[in-house]
Amino acid sequence: MSATPSELIAPTRDEIRQAPKVLLHDHLDGGLRPATIIELAGEIGHELPVQDAESLGRWFAEAADSRSLVRYLETFDHTVAVMQTGDALTRVARECVEDLAADGVVYAEVRYAPEQHVSQGLTLDEVVAAVQLGFDEATEAAGGRIVVRQLLTAMRHQARSMEIAHLAVAWRDRGVAGFDIAGAEAGYPPTRHLDAFEYLQRENSHFTIHAGEAFGLPSIWQAIQWCGADRLGHGVRIIDDITVADDGTVTLGGLASYVRDKRIPLEMCPSSNVQTGAADSVAEHPIGLLTDLRFRVTVNTDNRLMSQTSMTDEMAKLVEGFGYTLTDLRWFTINAMKSAFLPFDERLAIIDSVIKPGYAALGESR
Structure with missing residues (x-):
């Protein structure tokens, strides 16, 4: 079926903002408002590199724009430092949902590592409860325009993944949709946490794994074939298993074929990947080829503060x-909505009653 003239017109920024959007890969501690960081830091005496909101936002972007994942991750020292009390976590979670709703996001899974928010005495359970309170307050205020779920992350260089996996299962019916591991990939393969993934599988629980961002195909292979990941966090290096000949002929290797055949979702974050050096520019990002080849590609923000x-x-x-x-x-x-860690009937309802009508209305408005 040929496209209508309106379908061939590039959408305006305002149309993109109005369009219903689904976000699967967004870090709570990577999306704080600079003004909130300054206020919370002042309350606890945490020293920041600069003291006004505009300059602080610029500092985060410049520090993250290093093309090094390790340097990129260092920026989180400041955001995590101000997220150590129940009130602070609730505020950050509430503002996160407010910002996403204002941007036209109708469903989001927001991830963070509970183990990073216990330095001032909170228990892991209290951390999750504080975040959920913020999500609940904001979604109620939004009047049903957005649905938000938590993803609980374990840090791959630590040894608390089983503990966090148990936490995710305990909160499964109270706002937590799944589990994740994150952190520097090199030297910390996902198989270090195999017991946690096996536990989650036995509990019929969903999980995604950061893989194929700063490290290559072995990380993706382990995440899928050893650990059983439902989705790949980034997965951009799957491009290393795809060959494009001079005549344009495309050949998929065994792993790339498997990922495409099984419809394993790729949580792609273009701006973030450029910052960490996984792609040279957005226009050269592998998302273009992967989309042409009809992989299960999704678009995400990763860290809204660091990537501005x-x-x-x-x-x-x-x-x-x-x-x-x-x-x-x-x-x-x-x-993205098909790939969400939400029950099938709820996913279908959002697709049929929110996403499809939302895009139809934009097309008809031209």
Whole structure:
């Protein structure tokens, strides 16, 4: 079926902002408002590199724009430092949902590592409860315009993954949708946490694994074939298993074929990948080829503060870099909703009653 003229027109930024969006890969401690960081830091005496909100936001972006994942991760020292009390966690969680809803996000899974928020005496359970309170307050205030779930992350260089996996299962029916591991990939393969993943599988629980961001195909292979990941956090290095000949012929290796055949979702974060050196630019990001090859590609923000981004920004950059239309953005969005760690009937309801009508209204408004 040929595209209609309206489908071939590049959407405006305002249309992208209005479009319903789904976010699967967003870090709570990577999305704080600079003004909130300054206020919370002042309350606890934490020293920041600069003291006004505009300069602080710029500092985070510059520090993260190093093309080094290790340096990128160092910026979290400041955000995590101000998220050590129940009140602070609730505020950050509430503001996160407010910001996402204002950006047109209708479903989001927001991840963070509970083990990083216990230095001032909170228990792991209290951390999750504080975050959930913030999510509940904001979603109620939004009047049902957004659904948000938690993903509990274990740090891959620590040894608390089984503890966090148990926590995720305990909170499964109270706002937590799944589990994740994150942190520097090199030297910390996902198989170090195999017992946690096996436990989650026995409990019929969902999990994603940061893999194929700063490290290559072995990380992706282990995440899928050893650990059983439902989704790949980033997964950008799957491109290393795809060969494009001079005549344009594309050949997929065994792992890439498996990922595509099994429809394993890729949680792609273009701006973040450019910052950490996983891609040279958004226009050269492997998301273009992977989309052409119809992998299960989703678009995400990763860390909105460090990348100075939003879902609208990410989609606008893809429109500029690849000429995508509203039809393409709708495809990314439905891909993400299909891949969410939400019960099937709830996913279908959002697709049919929110996403499809939302994009139809934009197309008809031209």
